[in-house]
Amino acid sequence: MLHQYTKIPTIEIIKNPYSFYEEIRSIHPVYKGNFFKYPGWYVTGYSEALTILKDNRFQTRIPLPEATKKYEALKNIQNNMMLFKNPPDHARLRMLVSNHFTPIRIQKYRPFIEKIAKNLLEEIKNHKKIDIISDFAFPFASLVIAKIIGIPDDDKNIFREWALSLIQSIDVTRSRRSIVAGNKTTLEMLSFFKDLIQKRIQSPQDDLISELLHQEKDRKLTEEELLSASVLLVIAGHETTVNLISNSLYCLLTNPKEYDKLIENPSLIASAIEECLRYESPTQMIARVASEDVELNKVQIKKGDHVYVLIGAANRDSKQFSNADVFDITRNPNPHLTFGSGIHFCLGSALARLEAQIAIKTLLQNVVNIHLETKDVEWRKLVSFRAMKEMHVHFDD
Numbered sequence: 001m002l003h004q005y006t007k008i009p010t011i012e013i014i015k016n017p018y019s020f021y022e023e024i025r026s027i028h029p030v031y032k033g034n035f036f037k038y039p040g041w042y043v044t045g046y047s048e049a050l051t052i053l054k055d056n057r058f059q060t061r062i063p064l065p066e067a068t069k070k071y072e073a074l075k076n077i078q079n080n081m082m083l084f085k086n087p088p089d090h091a092r093l094r095m096l097v098s099n100h101f102t103p104i105r106i107q108k109y110r111p112f113i114e115k116i117a118k119n120l121l122e123e124i125k126n127h128k129k130i131d132i133i134s135d136f137a138f139p140f141a142s143l144v145i146a147k148i149i150g151i152p153d154d155d156k157n158i159f160r161e162w163a164l165s166l167i168q169s170i171d172v173t174r175s176r177r178s179i180v181a182g183n184k185t186t187l188e189m190l191s192f193f194k195d196l197i198q199k200r201i202q203s204p205q206d207d208l209i210s211e212l213l214h215q216e217k218d219r220k221l222t223e224e225e226l227l228s229a230s231v232l233l234v235i236a237g238h239e240t241t242v243n244l245i246s247n248s249l250y251c252l253l254t255n256p257k258e259y260d261k262l263i264e265n266p267s268l269i270a271s272a273i274e275e276c277l278r279y280e281s282p283t284q285m286i287a288r289v290a291s292e293d294v295e296l297n298k299v300q301i302k303k304g305d306h307v308y309v310l311i312g313a314a315n316r317d318s319k320q321f322s323n324a325d326v327f328d329i330t331r332n333p334n335p336h337l338t339f340g341s342g343i344h345f346c347l348g349s350a351l352a353r354l355e356a357q358i359a360i361k362t363l364l365q366n367v368v369n370i371h372l373e374t375k376d377v378e379w380r381k382l383v384s385f386r387a388m389k390e391m392h393v394h395f396d397d
């Protein structure tokens, strides 16, 4: 029973992951399979997903095969990221940056985030036809994270290439070629950040890099760790937020009743974004490895087994959410797992939420009669993330 394999090809799963999730969940919520060439336990049940994410016996791991010279830089940089660290090292690295991302600190960023959204919309609203991703979500998220980290505005355009390359190199659909490309991107990013660090040593600013430099001086973190934190924050803080903004707008435009509800009652924005996070999660899969034998919902997970937590599936588990496949912007409570759970719970969740709320609210306030050019959008060839290639919309003046 547990070893049946679905025949759905990867390309179909990418188009509609939810029917694939449902198919394997109906067999078992912790399903032993071999998808995308990765054998392991594919977890689609909400309670099982939550249990695994909170249990430190399921450890995070660097998502690369054994290092060769061809991708040594990528491996080294990941090696110093909190995302791929387990206790006890994890807590030290997380603590050094966590102050910057508390909900109170994030609220201080509100005025400049609102200004960025407004300025961008001033530029694009006369075009009447735009690609939401490249014309709005990407520059918006780039300008926000650049300002927080301390990257000059002129350099923000390089984010796009960096993010696309690094995300592709960690997704389970990656090829050896994309890992080698990710390595080249890492080298470029390292040289960029080394330069920036030199500038901040000479003239400190009110930004994250300058603050981390203090901690390096106090020997609380090494230069490699400082560089890894910068790369992690640029990638984690950018790509998923772009996808949250575009996926949210897609959910609203393909569910006109919910869209109208939000237009009539703009104070629903926070709850609407929570539902977008649940319904079309920008992150779909989190990988772990069992550090010892564990029994979970009557299956025996062995030490060394790989576990793939399908958070996009857990978010649609009807045992946890009533009418799980219905998009409802007033859903309450909405304990989705889009930001993960346990010690690796997303550090940037408050920032991502605020950015998405401001982006969607400002967009809907500034354009009239917005509609999708086609519902049949193309999704990028990624399994761990949910991201459209482009999203073309029209609007009136």
Ligand code: HEM
Residues within 6 Å of the ligand: 060, 082, 083, 084, 094, 145, 232, 233, 236, 237, 238, 240, 241, 244, 282, 283, 286, 287, 338, 339, 340, 341, 343, 344, 345, 346, 347, 348, 349, 351, 352
């Ligand atoms: C919609 C946007 C976002 C989503 C869906 C998202 C999702 C996630 C998820 C699922 C994890 C846990 C990964 C794991 O357990 O293996 C995570 C971790 C993390 N996220 Fe986010 N994230 C988003 C935005 C951001 C932003 C804006 C930042 C920072 C500026 C950020 C920084 C981080 C960091 C540093 C970690 C690692 C935390 C740790 O290992 O302790 N994320 N994120």
